[in-house]
Amino acid sequence: MATTNHAANATQHSVIVVMVPLPAQGHLHQFLELARRLASAHNIPVYYVSTVAHVRQAQSRARGWDPLNTPNLNFSEFSVSFDVPPPNPDASIKFPSQLVPAFNSSLQLREPVAELVNNLSSKARKVVVLHDFLTSWIVQDVPKIPNTECYCFHTVSAFLIFSYIWDAARPPVPSEAEVVLKQIPSLEGCNSPELEEFAKKQLQARVFGVGNIFSTSRVIEQLYLDLIEKTYVKDFKHWALGPFNPVEIPIPTPDAEKRRHYSLEWLDKQTENSVIFVSFGSTTSLSEEEIKELAKGLEQSEQRFIWVLRDADKGDIFSGDVRKCQLPEGYEERVAERGIVIRDWAPQLEILGHVATSGFMSHCGWNSCMESISMGVPIAAWPMHSDQPRNALLITKGLKIGISVRVWEKRNEVVPAETIEKVVKTLMASSEGEEMKKRATELKEAVKLSVMDGGAAHKEMESFVAHITR
Numbered sequence: 001m002a003t004t005n006h007a008a009n010a011t012q013h014s015v016i017v018v019m020v021p022l023p024a025q026g027h028l029h030q031f032l033e034l035a036r037r038l039a040s041a042h043n044i045p046v047y048y049v050s051t052v053a054h055v056r057q058a059q060s061r062a063r064g065w066d067p068l069n070t071p072n073l074n075f076s077e078f079s080v081s082f083d084v085p086p087p088n089p090d091a092s093i094k095f096p097s098q099l100v101p102a103f104n105s106s107l108q109l110r111e112p113v114a115e116l117v118n119n120l121s122s123k124a125r126k127v128v129v130l131h132d133f134l135t136s137w138i139v140q141d142v143p144k145i146p147n148t149e150c151y152c153f154h155t156v157s158a159f160l161i162f163s164y165i166w167d168a169a170r171p172p173v174p175s176e177a178e179v180v181l182k183q184i185p186s187l188e189g190c191n192s193p194e195l196e197e198f199a200k201k202q203l204q205a206r207v208f209g210v211g212n213i214f215s216t217s218r219v220i221e222q223l224y225l226d227l228i229e230k231t232y233v234k235d236f237k238h239w240a241l242g243p244f245n246p247v248e249i250p251i252p253t254p255d256a257e258k259r260r261h262y263s264l265e266w267l268d269k270q271t272e273n274s275v276i277f278v279s280f281g282s283t284t285s286l287s288e289e290e291i292k293e294l295a296k297g298l299e300q301s302e303q304r305f306i307w308v309l310r311d312a313d314k315g316d317i318f319s320g321d322v323r324k325c326q327l328p329e330g331y332e333e334r335v336a337e338r339g340i341v342i343r344d345w346a347p348q349l350e351i352l353g354h355v356a357t358s359g360f361m362s363h364c365g366w367n368s369c370m371e372s373i374s375m376g377v378p379i380a381a382w383p384m385h386s387d388q389p390r391n392a393l394l395i396t397k398g399l400k401i402g403i404s405v406r407v408w409e410k411r412n413e414v415v416p417a418e419t420i421e422k423v424v425k426t427l428m429a430s431s432e433g434e435e436m437k438k439r440a441t442e443l444k445e446a447v448k449l450s451v452m453d454g455g456a457a458h459k460e461m462e463s464f465v466a467h468i469t470r
């Protein structure tokens with residue numbers, strides 16, 4: 001097993017942080033951004049540990065900063081063996097087939113992680129291990145190592161975590177939460193049996209650490225964070241350290257300006273609040289029939305759009321031929337005046353933050369939700385799997401900043417073009433849509449304030465750092 005192990009170079013430190021993310025794009029930005037904050041703003045040495053493929057992905061997908069040139073941030077990469085099938089867009093459960101083999105391969109990190117932490121623990125007063133719930137199995141030996149402390153980093157919404165508690169125990173909740181929780185969809189159809197099996201393994205190896213970190217903000221999910229806090233034992237700590245995405249789009253340097261994505265230049269030419277961005281994250285693919293209906297629906301809506309249409313993220317995790325999604329003949333030429341189709345990785349945050357963008361058709365992956373809220377963009381919800389159906393409920397019924405396109409109960413039917421057309425028009429060109437936009441803008445302003453000196457998110461980070469370095 002080849003490793004780039006920096007532990008040998010570590011000098012004596014008070015506290016060292018080791019991060020063990022799940023090797024998946026959706027979990028990457030959050031872990032990486034927390035690593036950056038701890039290493040740069042708080043001067044704590046951080047070790048970001050994962051498979052070779054995931055570390056490469058992390059190094060190339062940091063937003064606007066150079067992870068390789070960040071003092072205090074070290075990458076420990078371990079090569080693992082695995083074989084990953086390509087995505088299957090026609091699968092009845094949309095959970096991507098290529099992911100679980102990649103997750104399973106990460107189980108091989110158990111020994112190297114224990115070895116690394118063991119090594120570091122002799123060089124520091126304390127080693128703090130921040131792990132994903134889905135990497136519990138990897139870190140299960142850590143509590144036996146002296147001078148260590150474990151924290152679970154949830155890269156999902158607080159609403160989702162509380163929805164599991166609600167499923168299991170129906171604790172009393174305020175009416176405002178009850179109205180929403182009563183509508184939570186069952187978990188049927190959310191995960192593949194392979195993922196269920198993987199998650200069960202994590203639950204069995206669960207490490208009962210010191211606290212939870214949530215990838216959310218108190219200004220968005222205070223209601224559900226309070227409910228979670230009430231159900232845990234008293235001295236277990238909780239921090240909401242999000243958002244982990246930038247809340248402002250930085251002005252590009254002259255160099256970055258030259259490399260600016262063509263979709264942003266296209267947006268520059270559109271009028272304010274006129275474009276809907278359509279993208280379904282990094283893990284799922286649409287079937288040919290869904291693509292056909294979506295193409296038709298967008299065209300019939302007569303709204304401007306940017307549509308990211310590619311197969312699930314290659315993300316360096318699987319090799320082999322990738323299907324090229326087919327659009328109806330002559331489609332791109334026909335809609336050229338109004339829309340563009342991106343076949344590659346898109347600069348999602350910049351697109352959402354552009355003044356011309358005012359709607360987002362999204363699968364409701366949690367990063368996409370947080371990014372959309374941070375940029376004040378209401379959502380047309382098209383959930384596909386995992387936490388997405390429940391996130392969609394939070395967005396549409398809890399925060400009231402969105403509308404459903406793919407209704408979860410009708411997930412076995414292809415969403416027809418007429419529904420897509422209607423939803424896009426409602427979001428982009430109706431008083432109902434304007435209301436959603438207004439609420440999304442209010443949330444955006446609150447999030448912006450929260451990350452400033454003295455704001456809720458800022459204070460929360462200070463409290464977390466004070467706790468781990470105590």
Ligand SMILES: O=c1ccn([C@@H]2O[C@H](COP(=O)(O)OP(=O)(O)O[C@H]3O[C@H](CO)[C@@H](O)[C@H](O)[C@H]3O)[C@@H](O)[C@H]2O)c(=O)[nH]1
Pocket residue numbers: 024025026027029155156279280281282283284308344345346347348349364365366367368369371385386387388
């Ligand atoms: O062309 C693209 C596609 C994606 N992204 C970014 O990739 C991330 C995608 O994350 P997310 O919206 O959460 O979707 P997934 O990649 O599908 O995330 C997985 O992980 C999330 C966090 O646990 C879960 O909420 C999702 O359900 C799960 O599918 C976001 O930061 C996007 O900005 C881009 O920048 N460009």
